[in-house]
Amino acid sequence: MSTAVESVKEIAEVPSFQVTLFVRRFDPENDAEPKWQDFDVTVFGTDRVLDALHKIKWELDGSLTFRRSCAHGVCGSDAMRINGRNRLACKTLIKDLDITQPIYVEPIKGLKVEKDLVVDMNPFYQAYRDVKPFLIASDSPTKERIQSPEDRARFDDTTKCILCAACTTSCPVFWTDNQYFGPAAIVNAHRFIFDSRDEAAEVRLDILNDKEGVWRCRTTFNCTEACPRGIEVTKAIAEVKQAVLRGRA
Amino acid sequence: MARAMANEVREGRGAGPNKDYVLLDLTHLEPAVIDAKLPDITEFARTYLGVEPYTEPVPVFPTAHYAMGGIPTNIKAEVLRDNDTVVPGLYAAGECACVSVHGANRLGTNSLLDINVFGKRAGIYAVEYAKDAKFVDVPEDAIAETVKLIEHMRNATGTEKIAVIRKELQDTMDKNAQVYRTEESLNEALDKIKELRKRYEHIQVQDRGMRFNTDLLEAIELGFLLDLAEVLAFTARERRESRGGHFREDYETRDDEKFMVHSMAYKTESDIKIDWKPVTITNYPPMERKY
Numbered sequence: 001m002s003t004a005v006e007s008v009k010e011i012a013e014v015p016s017f018q019v020t021l022f023v024r025r026f027d028p029e030n031d032a033e034p035k036w037q038d039f040d041v042t043v044f045g046t047d048r049v050l051d052a053l054h055k056i057k058w059e060l061d062g063s064l065t066f067r068r069s070c071a072h073g074v075c076g077s078d079a080m081r082i083n084g085r086n087r088l089a090c091k092t093l094i095k096d097l098d099i100t101q102p103i104y105v106e107p108i109k110g111l112k113v114e115k116d117l118v119v120d121m122n123p124f125y126q127a128y129r130d131v132k133p134f135l136i137a138s139d140s141p142t143k144e145r146i147q148s149p150e151d152r153a154r155f156d157d158t159t160k161c162i163l164c165a166a167c168t169t170s171c172p173v174f175w176t177d178n179q180y181f182g183p184a185a186i187v188n189a190h191r192f193i194f195d196s197r198d199e200a201a202e203v204r205l206d207i208l209n210d211k212e213g214v215w216r217c218r219t220t221f222n223c224t225e226a227c228p229r230g231i232e233v234t235k236a237i238a239e240v241k242q243a244v245l246r247g248r249a
Numbered sequence: 250m251a252r253a254m255a256n257e258v259r260e261g262r263g264a265g266p267n268k269d270y271v272l273l274d275l276t277h278l279e280p281a282v283i284d285a286k287l288p289d290i291t292e293f294a295r296t297y298l299g300v301e302p303y304t305e306p307v308p309v310f311p312t313a314h315y316a317m318g319g320i321p322t323n324i325k326a327e328v329l330r331d332n333d334t335v336v337p338g339l340y341a342a343g344e345c346a347c348v349s350v351h352g353a354n355r356l357g358t359n360s361l362l363d364i365n366v367f368g369k370r371a372g373i374y375a376v377e378y379a380k381d382a383k384f385v386d387v388p389e390d391a392i393a394e395t396v397k398l399i400e401h402m403r404n405a406t407g408t409e410k411i412a413v414i415r416k417e418l419q420d421t422m423d424k425n426a427q428v429y430r431t432e433e434s435l436n437e438a439l440d441k442i443k444e445l446r447k448r449y450e451h452i453q454v455q456d457r458g459m460r461f462n463t464d465l466l467e468a469i470e471l472g473f474l475l476d477l478a479e480v481l482a483f484t485a486r487e488r489r490e491s492r493g494g495h496f497r498e499d500y501e502t503r504d505d506e507k508f509m510v511h512s513m514a515y516k517t518e519s520d521i522k523i524d525w526k527p528v529t530i531t532n533y534p535p536m537e538r539k540y
Contacts, residue, residue: 028460028461029459057412057463057464059410062454062455062456062464063455063456065461065464072293072297091296093296093297115458115461
């Protein structure tokens with residue numbers, strides 16, 4: 001143990017520095033249009049964009065509105081557009097952005113803005129519900145359903161989804177008319193389509209063979225790039241497309 | 250584990266420039282084992298600290314991540330108003346509830362039991378109840394008290410900031426009611442909570458909006474946090490023994506004679522009243538946990 005302790009690189013005290021945040025604001029009770037507002041905040045090298053937003057809300061302007069809960073990339077509440085890219089505010093370290101420039105923070109695109117950075121997530125959740133994201137099996141088991149590690153590994157990647165909507169709201173097809181199921185719903189369908197214990201793959205594949213289903217995907221890979229969990233979203237969509245054509249492999 | 254970690258720091262053997270954490274060494278594990286068994290915690294180390302757990306020790310320290318205890322319920326998830334009287338039609342499940350399946354220390358991943366088992370049971374029994382339940386006459390001013398609370402808060406123009414009071418509450422609970430507790434530290438926490446309650450009356454809410462007002466939400470939640478902190482510190486003070494996650498430095502041993510009971514806290518006009526509820530023991534008598 002002592003050697004390990006000696007070899008640790010010291011996490012040095014990180015100096016604080018100043019950044020400017022331009023935040024897209026919209027107050028539904030008073031504004032006709034959204035507008036940018038800038039805030040100067042002092043942050044530390046370990047601070048995330050979420051910490052800067054908290055500083056604004058808690059010290060400067062209590063009316064700044066955004067969602068967050070766990071604050072460490074598990075609950076999926078704080079997806080937002082940071083410098084033009086969808087990310088979780090709680091997983092984006094400020095020091096990793098270009099801090100010589102202002103940081104632009106806006107709501108994720110393609111969903112109605114409720115207030116400031118908060119959007120109406122209902123269409124997103126509806127698409128998720130539509131793919132029946134739960135285990136469907138005909139029997140009533142008296143003990144647990146055994147699954148081999150290999151069978152479990154088949155859909156491991158898509159179990160990681162936290163429903164933050166970063167993928168769906170980075171998808172140009174979703175932006176056009178909001179009718180497309182979107183990557184997140186397909187990821188969650190994938191999670192059950194390839195689960196050896198589930199019996200409703202055909203039902204879900206049929207749902208996703210719809211004109212607003214998997215075939216609207218244009219394979220732009222925006223979703224894969226946006227996913228804060230590192231899920232290979234585009235690959236999962238491709239596997240669902242294959243399964244629609246050839247059945248679950 | 251938490252006590253051992255906190256103790257190292259308390260006795261000046263912590264790591265880092267401020268000696269305020271300890272190091273978790275995983276380097277004896279194969280990367281494949283780390284990936285398979287500890288994917289989340291290793292990702293946190295990489296994302297937030299730039300530490301690679303395959304080759305470097307990870308700075309760690311205990312934190313509060315679950316609230317043991319809560320709204321008392323029976324195994325149908327029906328809320329109890331005292332040791333055994335059901336509040337008809339009211340159900341609680343999840344972290345807010347206390348069915349008392351965890352004993353004095355909720356072990357890792359068992360919080361899923363609260364939601365998977367008792368969330369389902371709450372649903373089943375709520376449906377059963379609703380089948381025969383009659384509508385009751387609701388007084389005309391039933392919502393008056395809540396509306397008054399919300400409107401009072403929404404228009405609050407005091408000088409005290411929500412975030413400042415909340416931080417001071419967190420600090421006192423962290424220092425006085427977390428891993429190590431004593432009569433003195435818990436009294437200190439209770440005194441501080443009393444002071445914060447006074448200041449809370451002069452809270453400032455900046456967002457006057459009627460829609461998605463998270464400033465208002467934080468202000469209201471802070472009031473409930475003060476309530477919960479007081480219940481926690483009060484019941485921890487009255488439990489003069491150590492058991493599970495509750496460790497009293499001034500009463501280091503477990504005392505089954507006096508304290509093999511649940512703590513039941515009642516809010517009174519001015520204070521908290523504490524009572525006890527016997528533990529029902531069936532197949533598995535509780536035993537002291539030894540290592």
